[in-house]
Amino acid sequence: MKIGGYLCTGCGIGDRLDTKSLESVAVREGRIGFCKTHDFLCSQAGVDMIKADMALEGDDQVTKAVIMACSRRAKTESFNFGAVPVSRVNLREGVIWIRPEGSEHDETTQEMAADYIRMGCAEVKAMHQADASGEQSKNNHIMVVGGGITGMTAALEASKAGYYASIIEKSDRLGGVMGQLKQRQPEHSPFQNPQDTGVAALIAAVEADDKITVYLSSTIAKTAGAPGRFEVDIASTVGAGTHAEFGAIVQATGFTPYDANNLPEFSYGKSPNVVTQLELEALARAAGDGPIKRADGKVVENVVFVQCAGQRSTKEGHLSYCSGHCCATSIKQAMYFKDSNPDIETTVLFDDIRTPGAGGENFYRSAQDKFVTFRKGKVSTVDVKGNELQVNFKDLILDEDAHMGADLVVLATGMLPNSGTDIDTMKDKDASGEVKVSVESILNLNYRQGPDMPQLVNGFTDSHFICFPYETRRTGIYSAGPVRRPMDAAQAQTDAMGAVMKAIQAIENSAIGRAAHPRSGDLSFPSFRKEGCTQCKRCTVECPFGAIDEDAKGYPQYNEARCRRCGTCMGACPVQVISFKNYSIETVGAQLKAVDVPDEFQEKPRILVLACENDAYPALDMAAMKRNESSAFIRVIPVRCLGSTNTIWIKDALGSGYDGVVMMGCKKGADYQCHFVKGSEMAHVRMAKIGDTLSTMNLEADRVAVHEVAITDIDRAPKLLDEMVAVINRVGLSPFKF
Amino acid sequence: MTTAVNQAMVEKYKGNFLKEVTDNVEEGNWVKMCMQCGVCSGSCPLGPHWDHPPQELFMMIRANKREEVLSSTSMWMCTSCYNCVARCPRGLPITHIMHGLAHYGKRMGMKPKNQPTEKFGQMFWDNLIKKGRVNELKLGLGLYFKDGFAEGVKVSMGKQKLGLNMMKAKRMSPMEMLGGHGVKDLSGFHAMLKKAEELEAARVGANTDAK
Numbered sequence: 037m038k039i040g041g042y043l044c045t046g047c048g049i050g051d052r053l054d055t056k057s058l059e060s061v062a063v064r065e066g067r068i069g070f071c072k073t074h075d076f077l078c079s080q081a082g083v084d085m086i087k088a089d090m091a092l093e094g095d096d097q098v099t100k101a102v103i104m105a106c107s108r109r110a111k112t113e114s115f116n117f118g119a120v121p122v123s124r125v126n127l128r129e130g131v132i133w134i135r136p137e138g139s140e141h142d143e144t145t146q147e148m149a150a151d152y153i154r155m156g157c158a159e160v161k162a163m164h165q166a167d168a169s170g171e172q173s174k175n176n177h178i179m180v181v182g183g184g185i186t187g188m189t190a191a192l193e194a195s196k197a198g199y200y201a202s203i204i205e206k207s208d209r210l211g212g213v214m215g216q217l218k219q220r221q222p223e224h225s226p227f228q229n230p231q232d233t234g235v236a237a238l239i240a241a242v243e244a245d246d247k248i249t250v251y252l253s254s255t256i257a258k259t260a261g262a263p264g265r266f267e268v269d270i271a272s273t274v275g276a277g278t279h280a281e282f283g284a285i286v287q288a289t290g291f292t293p294y295d296a297n298n299l300p301e302f303s304y305g306k307s308p309n310v311v312t313q314l315e316l317e318a319l320a321r322a323a324g325d326g327p328i329k330r331a332d333g334k335v336v337e338n339v340v341f342v343q344c345a346g347q348r349s350t351k352e353g354h355l356s357y358c359s360g361h362c363c364a365t366s367i368k369q370a371m372y373f374k375d376s377n378p379d380i381e382t383t384v385l386f387d388d389i390r391t392p393g394a395g396g397e398n399f400y401r402s403a404q405d406k407f408v409t410f411r412k413g414k415v416s417t418v419d420v421k422g423n424e425l426q427v428n429f430k431d432l433i434l435d436e437d438a439h440m441g442a443d444l445v446v447l448a449t450g451m452l453p454n455s456g457t458d459i460d461t462m463k464d465k466d467a468s469g470e471v472k473v474s475v476e477s478i479l480n481l482n483y484r485q486g487p488d489m490p491q492l493v494n495g496f497t498d499s500h501f502i503c504f505p506y507e508t509r510r511t512g513i514y515s516a517g518p519v520r521r522p523m524d525a526a527q528a529q530t531d532a533m534g535a536v537m538k539a540i541q542a543i544e545n546s547a548i549g550r551a552a553h554p555r556s557g558d559l560s561f562p563s564f565r566k567e568g569c570t571q572c573k574r575c576t577v578e579c580p581f582g583a584i585d586e587d588a589k590g591y592p593q594y595n596e597a598r599c600r601r602c603g604t605c606m607g608a609c610p611v612q613v614i615s616f617k618n619y620s621i622e623t624v625g626a627q628l629k630a631v632d633v634p635d636e637f638q639e640k641p642r643i644l645v646l647a648c649e650n651d652a653y654p655a656l657d658m659a660a661m662k663r664n665e666s667s668a669f670i671r672v673i674p675v676r677c678l679g680s681t682n683t684i685w686i687k688d689a690l691g692s693g694y695d696g697v698v699m700m701g702c703k704k705g706a707d708y709q710c711h712f713v714k715g716s717e718m719a720h721v722r723m724a725k726i727g728d729t730l731s732t733m734n735l736e737a738d739r740v741a742v743h744e745v746a747i748t749d750i751d752r753a754p755k756l757l758d759e760m761v762a763v764i765n766r767v768g769l770s771p772f773k774f
Numbered sequence: 775m776t777t778a779v780n781q782a783m784v785e786k787y788k789g790n791f792l793k794e795v796t797d798n799v800e801e802g803n804w805v806k807m808c809m810q811c812g813v814c815s816g817s818c819p820l821g822p823h824w825d826h827p828p829q830e831l832f833m834m835i836r837a838n839k840r841e842e843v844l845s846s847t848s849m850w851m852c853t854s855c856y857n858c859v860a861r862c863p864r865g866l867p868i869t870h871i872m873h874g875l876a877h878y879g880k881r882m883g884m885k886p887k888n889q890p891t892e893k894f895g896q897m898f899w900d901n902l903i904k905k906g907r908v909n910e911l912k913l914g915l916g917l918y919f920k921d922g923f924a925e926g927v928k929v930s931m932g933k934q935k936l937g938l939n940m941m942k943a944k945r946m947s948p949m950e951m952l953g954g955h956g957v958k959d960l961s962g963f964h965a966m967l968k969k970a971e972e973l974e975a976a977r978v979g980a981n982t983d984a985k
Binding site for chain 1 (some may be wrong): 807809810833835836837864
């Protein structure tokens, strides 16, 4: 049982630092078993040397290791020793690459390296090997909620990958909105003509697949459990309910069309000849191969499409966002007319034509080629004049009021997601004492945090748009299709594939007790010291993922398969009883205490930097790669998420003589970038209260700074550290140096 | 002739000026492909001097503003710098469409009155077909006197020095006044022009035939 230290002298570390002295720092001050130096530690020879030590028997066996070389983000494969806890000391990116050369800098640079080595040795002692919790279970069955094309595609993809799927469909048939369409926009080059929706083929494939079960006229009465072991009660409006178990869930509940009755200015409801896009599909289907007729039987000869009807508008009751598919849908529908008779006047009145996707532009060109007229204009009203309609609009190019007659007006209204209960507004209503749920719950989650997934802007299910698009804040539950964001059929099908892959990933990871992401492969999970817990419920409330319930006695109950290992609970705990095996109050606390704080006469401040390992730490690493210079007085400790930052660390640091603390997390708020959704935000909330602590210690408030740093802030991140150095220069060194 | 064709055109295309442009204007089939981004108008160095920049002209065509488009002075302002063509994201031959529209407006008898470019164009053409070669002296003088005798004298006096220098350098001969030199086979040239006119009349006539 030994802690082995391995110091690399490659990449210039040996040239810039006094490695002999660092070795003795590691052994004497870090108090580890030994420290070996290698001039190329990540080479086969270097790694073999470490492995040989780990393979020894008895007291000589190395059971924990400190690698003193490059950033923990470099050479992760080489320095992965499986079951052996390893601490990485960042001498390359963290020290020599950010420090200028020259003898006048040698002393502070050497001190920096020595501190990081002390920190690494202290950390590894507090680390323990993480094991799975033992609560693992695996279930190869995926529940797909919604039987539209998104749901059916998801189920078929799951089946192709060898998993089972059950489709829960509320109505009595499969197909969803796409099933009501005549044709869809083209999916393949040359993207010129509308094509078959393919819904019939999808339904046939689903029905023929023996790995897929379909529950029609069914809803979900209750969902309990965690990834790998979801317990679901399925209610049926026609028969008896069922109880089933699933490994993961894909929610593909689609959208409801925006209610055109909110648009009386366009004479919707006043005239049967003003229809929505979906209503036009019904007319087109009724027409079959013949000409499209109005409700009164007249063959349509002059049709006007009104884009952005009640969308992209700030008016009360309108949708503020673009629904993404309507331009292409109107183009497609204009072609229904043009293809049947090129003499039919088809005019699209648009504000901006938006045709996303590979084929969108070609489809638009194809419509222009077919003489569909596009006029940039904003429609104000539609008047009913006997059997005719008059569309009044402002021509935005000619800058004049204009009007045109039409037999039929088609409104491009938007989409509203079927996301279920908005748990955030529920909370608000709770306070006033009345709970008014406008949308029925879809998943009926048996979670403390509410019956459905949290929603982001405009009611669409929450997801990390950039890094984990299908992920919701409920691990193992993935959303796909227009419930996630407005989209067209092709995107919804791509989405379905992505979401089902994530569902499979969740099933496989939960089976072995690993985090799915962002810390994929992490076996650690939070546990708490029961005798210290005050049952304050802060961890249950702050967990962004609803991973923590309360047991009958009010203690936190971890559902480790729902956990993403961010440590927000650990940061939240006021009595610091929550910890992970390899990441705890102690691992970070020991590191910051291991730093040698010089007395005030040496005039060398110490600044603690807690940097999010997802964005801020990589940004600092990349700044180092660019050789962006940084102060020698900073000591950086990476944290899983700024949300895992416990205020005790800040208090400890300031109490032990640090002059300043800089915290770097991801962007928070509605357009958050935090990989753990709320972690960064929670940290900001907690740190807003740190001012009280500072004032009781008689310290200046600006000694603690919290910043939002993106991975791209390569030049800004070091500047933020320089700013803190300037603050310390201004307010003076901390009075707490001993 | 023009009036007859014009009336037939109006009758044939009725409310569909875009179709009329597509069928009859050189490169006019491209007008429908405009996506109203406005890059052409923004790129045009003469843009501020036009009544209607290209983007607007194309929109007017779609909005059936036949009179306004064909009698517009805008397309006559095009100097063929090709900036718009180089920049159009849809690759429309905008310069060519402008010349096509100008020509079509003239053919329809709707050209703007007293448009200098149009006047000069006609002068150049008349001058050219007479001998098969451009008589630069006559063309120049014609241009000086296009706005009346008094104006012509004024311009001529102003350009006196330039004229003398050109004569000295043998770049201009006063003898050209007496008729000037022509192509070898003048009658052949005229026959060729006549044939071309016939072909063009037949083409336009074909488009003008009632459906």
